[in-house]
Amino acid sequence: MDTMFFSESWLNQLWLNRIIRLSLDFEIFKPQGKLAGHIQAIWSVSVASDMVQTVRKELLSDAGTGVTFILQNEVQMDGEWQSPGVLLLPVSTLAHQVCLPPGAVMAGVRFHPAVGYQLFGQCLAQPLRIEGEHPLASLALATFASLQTARSPSARMVVLYRWCQDLIAVCAPQDVSHIIDQERATISQRQRERQFQKWLGITPKHYQRITRVRQTLEQLRAQPDISLSDLALAQGFADQAHMTRECKQIARMTPKQFVRKRKSRTGLN
Numbered sequence: 001m002d003t004m005f006f007s008e009s010w011l012n013q014l015w016l017n018r019i020i021r022l023s024l025d026f027e028i029f030k031p032q033g034k035l036a037g038h039i040q041a042i043w044s045v046s047v048a049s050d051m052v053q054t055v056r057k058e059l060l061s062d063a064g065t066g067v068t069f070i071l072q073n074e075v076q077m078d079g080e081w082q083s084p085g086v087l088l089l090p091v092s093t094l095a096h097q098v099c100l101p102p103g104a105v106m107a108g109v110r111f112h113p114a115v116g117y118q119l120f121g122q123c124l125a126q127p128l129r130i131e132g133e134h135p136l137a138s139l140a141l142a143t144f145a146s147l148q149t150a151r152s153p154s155a156r157m158v159v160l161y162r163w164c165q166d167l168i169a170v171c172a173p174q175d176v177s178h179i180i181d182q183e184r185a186t187i188s189q190r191q192r193e194r195q196f197q198k199w200l201g202i203t204p205k206h207y208q209r210i211t212r213v214r215q216t217l218e219q220l221r222a223q224p225d226i227s228l229s230d231l232a233l234a235q236g237f238a239d240q241a242h243m244t245r246e247c248k249q250i251a252r253m254t255p256k257q258f259v260r261k262r263k264s265r266t267g268l269n
Contacts, residue, residue, distance in 0.1 A: 023048040024055050024100075027153040031161070037175050038168055040064060040110040042160045044153035046072075049103040056099050058261075060217060061092040061250055063200060063210045065116025065124075067140070069147050069160075072105035077127065085131065086140045090124035091116070091200050093210060095252045107147055107156045109164055113180055113207065114199040118173035123201045139166065180207070212236065213250045216243060217258055224259045231255070 028043045030036070040062070047055050066089045074081050076099035091113075100106070117123050120136070130140045143163040150156040178186050179195050187195075189204075196204050216235045220226065232243040244254050251258070 023051040025153060027157065029157050029161070031164070035161075035164055035168065037177070038112060038115045038173055039164055040112055042107075042109050042157050042164065044107040044156045045100065046105040046153070047100045047102055051102040054099050054101050056097060058253075059092075059096045059098065060214050061094050061096070061210050062110075062214055063091060063093065063113040063202070063207050064111050065089055065091055065113075065120075066108055066110045067130075068106060068108040068127075069144055070104075070106050071144070071148050071156075073101055073103045075100055075104050075106060080127075082127070085129055086144050088116075088120055088124060088128040088130060090126055091202065093202060093206070094250060107153075107160060109160055114176045114195075115173050117199040118176075119167060119171045123199065125201075136167075139163070139170075209246060210250055213247050216247065216255065217251060220255055220258055221262065224262060228255055 024045065024047055026043070026045045028041050030041050031039050068077075068087045068089060070082055070084045070087065072084065074083050076082070078096050111119070130137055134140075140163075143159060146159045147156050150159055176195075176199070179192055192204055196202060196207060200207065202210075212235055216231060216237075219231060219235070228243070229240045232238075232240045235243065237243040237246065244256075247258070248254050253261070
């Protein structure tokens with residue numbers, strides 16, 4: 001009978017991965033009906049207070065915007081520590097890293113591309129804290145207080161769902177899918193480019209690059225053993241090297257690094 005030997009470091013990593021999975025409480029809800037055209041997801045995340053390690057999560061860019069409610073403890077977002085409060089997030093053009101220390105609690109809403117501009121009236125270059133005289137301060141801060149008293153992820157998402165209903169009703173954003181989706185575009189290319197610059201601060205071509213990289217990594221998430229050359233062809237890259245360059249620039253990791261991290265976290269490598 002063959003004997004399998006495990007290194008101490010491998011066992012420690014497997015133990016740590018298991019602890020992180022048990023100690024990180026993450027739930028996500030994707031709205032249906034009227035909200036679905038404006039909102040990608042409503043989410044809640046918390047880290048157990050007795051957790052020893054800080055939890056680090058990489059978030060793929062999606063050209064969308066969001067609102068994050070930091071409910072308990074400071075969290076680190078792209079190297080900057082953020083105290084509890086409500087943050088409007090800029091258009092996501094590069095992958096982000098969020099570091100959650102023990103006891104951290106957050107919840108938020110992720111909007112479809114171009115929706116954030118219509119809701120908040122500006123295209124942000126960096127996170128903006130909602131407070132003071134901001135037009136949404138009253139509604140957002142009341143929601144923040146309700147979220148702090150909610151005792152479960154599902155309760156927090158119910159609060160956010162109702163907030164989203166009120167926000168959409170007040171701001172009445174239009175459906176811009178016919179502008180975002182090139183195949184469905186009903187306006188000229190020049191008009192489309194102006195709208196992209198106004199609402200997202202990027203060109204349609206840049207948006208397509210972001211979308212393709214995200215789709216590529218999502219397929220790798222589902223099929224980690226797929227041939228990278230076949231994946232590059234299926235996603236419309238010129239070749240595997242082109243795919244690698246695009247992923248490294250936008251996702252800040254290559255496809256091979258993405259698969260390696262995924263397997264490391266699930267203890268499969």
